[in-house]
Amino acid sequence: MKTFLKFLCPIMALVLFQSCKKESTESKVVIDPYTYAAKFNWMEDSIKVDNSAWTKVAKGNLFSWLSQDGKVQKSNFAIYNKRANIKTDFVYAIQKDSVFALKLLSDTVYFLDKNGNSRADLKGQVTLGKDTSLILRNTGASPAISVKYKLEK
Structure with a gap:
């Protein structure tokens, strides 16, 4: 009987542990939204195809720059929801919010590709x-x- 109990107890413990509800070991994904101090909205003003003359845009789209310290020169992320006039696609830094990276050096704006390099196009x-x-x-x-934008005030 002693030997039987020695085998029965571990088997019962194993059966009890196997019947417990198992929790998923994967942790939940927490999205940390990009926070910014200021948002600068650029409104489409005019458009030009190749070397033609500038044509006014009646209802332009917004191209918003996000800045961490409230200065347009310190912007390094942007949101451009309707890109119909510029006809390009961006590699998004944050896919859900359509936020992408840009680099502002002196008076030139560079857009970054998926490797973080400046795009040539x-x-x-x-x-x-x-x-x-x-x-x-x-x-x-x-x-x-080419699309010309005016900074909204």
């Missing part, structure tokens, strides 16, 4: 002053497209 020029403007030129589209 899409660049921008920023003119800061009384009439602050931004011109994006997409040479990746055929024909090349």
